[in-house]
Amino acid sequence: MMPELTRLQSLLALLAGGISLLAVLTELVTGMTAPLPLLAVLVIGAVTLIRVRSSLNFWLDGLLSVLGAVLLLSVLPFDGAAPLSYWLAMAAAWLFGWLFADQLAMALHRREVHGAFGVLIPLMFGAALLVLWEACTRAGHVPQVILPAPSMIWARLLQSPGTLFADFVQTFVKAVLSGYVLGCGLGFAVAILVDRSPFFKKGLLPLGNFISALPIIGIAPILVLWFGYDWQSKAAVVVVLVFFPMLVNTVAGLNAASAMERDLMRTYASSYWQTLFKLRLPAAAPFIFNALKINSTLALIGAIVAEFFGTPIVGMGFRISTEVGRLNVDMVWAEIAVAAVAGSAFYGLIALIERAITFWHPSIRGG
Amino acid sequence: MRGWLTVSRFGPLLIVLLGLGIIWYLAALWLNIPAQYGIYQRADVTEWSTPQLIGDAWSQQKPKLPAPHQIIAEMWQETTGYALNDKKSLIFHGWITLSATLYGFVSGTLLGIGLAIAIVLNRATNRSLMPWIIASQAVPILAIAPMIVVIGYNVMAGALDLPTDAARLVSKAVISAYLAFFPVTVGMVKGLRSPEIIQLDLMRTYNASAAQTFWKLRWPSAMPFLFTSMKVAIAAAVIGTVVGELPTGATGGIGARLLSGSQFGQTLQIWAALFAASALSALLVIIVGVAERLVFARMGVKP
Structure with a gap:
């Protein structure tokens, strides 16, 4: 119907422009309560309906979406209920953002814009979620107990860095890191041993695969009884959790080198250890890193859940469960934000090391 | 020999x-x-x-x-020694966990498949969603389980006037769905993209519509991936439910047995609950495996 637009994009364009128009009309009816800049952006949004006749640049849609988001946030908070036009404007901003992302993705695919702009799409999606969260909770007067606004969580983060840092050290630095290193190291060592014996490979691997599918996290209360309330018991839970994925993946990886390559090593008269270090371990690296990445999230989960079964009065899991009880939900979310950042950073770090070590692998060369 | x-x-x-x-x-x-x-x-x-x-x-x-025979004896005692609706019966608690797990697994799987379809069929969704779905895995979701349960329960039982049992069930199922959707999404994206270009080209030469290509080529070729990831997802769903049962207030379920066992130092009870959860998880994975075989037989896959 419209030039150069797919059916989905035409629909989005019509909806976005139409809703902007509707918002302007409701403002006209209710007597211009919205601030002037927001109104101006809405009018421009309504004008984009001329797209039906002549094509528009998609950067305009992006600009409208971003401007709309900024203005939507700037008019907060409302004393009473937010006017209808506010919600309409929010929907329009979201639709313009979607329209922009869809067109940008198409342009990227056709190589009409530089590939670096590809980062914009996920960034905009994340930002849009945050804006929507902030605007909905504050304009809709959602009780803070149910869902605090992101700005409130940020304020809490800035207010109590001491507590958060102490919890971070207790849970992440002490329990997660020590348990992770120990558990992955053990899994790796056992895998190397098991690999030498076909008997153990046959006996242990099905068992390891089976145990990986079980809710091992249930062992947490037992380990807390054994190792006491401090971080040692949490580290023990992490060790048990990360051991099996590491074992199974490393053994699978050690079998990844093909018979042809092994034969080549034999023709070089290389010893077992030479074959291991120069051929089989490098070939196993993608599998090992896969386990390391899975384990990075498992470890954090294990440590936090283990804290629900008893801790000293510090730690992320402890803080989450007690602050939920006291209905300090902003503190809970601040703790979750710390956990999310720590978890992502941990994962990202391992992914970076993987890129550096397995640079030869097709998935990284982009071949 | x-x-x-x-x-x-x-x-x-x-x-x-x-x-x-x-x-x-x-x-x-x-x-x-x-x-x-x-x-x-x-x-x-x-x-x-x-x-x-x-x-x-x-x-x-x-x-x-405890020695293994003690755990088995305790499980036997807890499953056969009490009436099915008794608070001490392991079957009573197992059923609570199982029902929340199934709700979570089914909704998580449907969500995962839906997301995967949106990602595969639309370039913008792929670019905007995929990085965040991957990032969502790096976030310790289980850490917020108690909050979702406590708050979800309060909202649903208080504001929405749901019966308390249903409210508990839904809040646990939400967590289990959150854990279950991820493997399904990742697996299905891979699966729906698994047809090779030559096969897609063949569909074009047949002048197949997008819907036909999807239902006759992409969907069938994604089936092995779907079942593999469903096995991972159902195991994750059990974990999600059990952890969702940990916060105080949950009176039923295997997770509640774990917690009360740890509070009173009843190690036998903890081990029995742990074994029950493992048995449940293993059983569910086996059921998915059987379903996989049936579906493949129906699709005419030669073993």
């Missing part, structure tokens, strides 16, 4: 299991005997023989590490 034990598929597994059982019994002795001395002292028993000591160490009330 010797050949069967060392070379066949099950022989080595059997021997390793036996070995682990022996290690378990020895470890139970090592961990429980110190406490057994204390028990004898309090009971004023001064003379005991070694077999008696070993037997007693394997049958304590609150052992540090």
Whole structure:
């Protein structure tokens, strides 16, 4: 119907422009309560309906979406209920953002814009979620107990860095890191041993695969009884959790080198250890890193859940469960934000090391 | 016989299991005997023989590490010893966990498939969603389980006037769905993209519409991926439900058994709950495996 637009994009364009128009009309009816800049952006949004006749640049849609988001946030908070036009404007901003992302993705695919702009799409999606969260909770007067606004969580983060840092050290630095290193190291060592014996490979691997599918996290209360309330018991839970994925993946990886390559090593008269270090371990690296990445999230989960079964009065899991009880939900979310950042950073770090070590692998060369 | 034990598929597994059982019994002795001395002292028993000591160490009330037969006896007692609606019955708690798991698994799987379809069919969704779905895995979702349960329960039971049991069920199912959707999404994206270009080109030469290409090529070729990821997802769904049952307030479910066992130092109860959860998880994975075989047979896949 419209030039150069797919059916989905035409629909989005019509909806976005139409809703902007509707918002302007409701403002006209209710007597211009919205601030002037927001109104101006809405009018421009309504004008984009001329797209039906002549094509528009998609950067305009992006600009409208971003401007709309900024203005939507700037008019907060409302004393009473937010006017209808506010919600309409929010929907329009979201639709313009979607329209922009869809067109940008198409342009990227056709190589009409530089590939670096590809980062914009996920960034905009994340930002849009945050804006929507902030605007909905504050304009809709959602009780803070149910869902605090992101700005409130940020304020809490800035207010109590001491507590958060102490919890971070207790849970992440002490329990997660020590348990992770120990558990992955053990899994790796056992895998190397098991690999030498076909008997153990046959006996242990099905068992390891089976145990990986079980809710091992249930062992947490037992380990807390054994190792006491401090971080040692949490580290023990992490060790048990990360051991099996590491074992199974490393053994699978050690079998990844093909018979042809092994034969080549034999023709070089290389010893077992030479074959291991120069051929089989490098070939196993993608599998090992896969386990390391899975384990990075498992470890954090294990440590936090283990804290629900008893801790000293510090730690992320402890803080989450007690602050939920006291209905300090902003503190809970601040703790979750710390956990999310720590978890992502941990994962990202391992992914970076993987890129550096397995640079030869097709998935990284982009071949 | 010797050949069967060392070379066949099950022989080595059997021997390793036996070995682990022996290690378990020895470890139970090592961990429980110190406490057994204390028990004898309090009971004023001064003379005991070694077999008696070993037997007693394997049958304590609150052992540090219960022997396997004790756990099995405890499970037997908890499943058959009480009426099905008794708070002490393991079947009662297992059913609570199972129902929340199934709700979570089904909704998580549907969500995962829906997301995967949106990602595969639309370039913008792929670019905007995929990085965040991957990032969502790096976030310790389970950490917010207690919050979702407590708040979800309060909202649903308080503001929405749902009956309390339903509210509890839904809030647990939400967590289990959150854990289950991820493997399904990732697996299905891979699966729906698994047809090769030559096959897609063939569909074009047939002048197949987008819907036809999807239902006749992409969807069938994604099936192996779907079942593989559903096995991971259902195991994750069990974990999500069990952790969702941990926060105080949840009175039923295997997770609640774990928590009350840990609060009262009832190690046998903890182990029985842990074994029950494992059995449940294994059973569900097996059921998915059977479904996989049935579907493949129906699709005409030769084994």
